[in-house]
Amino acid sequence: MDIVTLVAFVISIYLAGRLAERRGRSFKVWGWIAAFIGPLALPLVFLFPNLHRRNGGPA
Structure with a gap:
């Protein structure tokens, strides 16, 4: 059970970073937020x- 929890945390760190990066935010900052x-x-x-949709893009 501990290994499953550890894997879930590591995956969430990566996913949060990538999602944040796609939305115009910092990968590193959101990786650390997810780590905590x-x-x-x-x-x-x-x-x-x-943040990517603010510059004249359709909503």
Whole structure:
């Protein structure tokens, strides 16, 4: 069970970083946030606005 939890945390760190990067945020910052709060960082990424869509792109 411990190894499953560890793998889930590592995957959530990577996913949170990649999702944040696609939304115009820093991979490193969100990787660290995910390291501290775990899988809860994934929905948190979506609560912040998408920075790539602000520059005249369709919503």
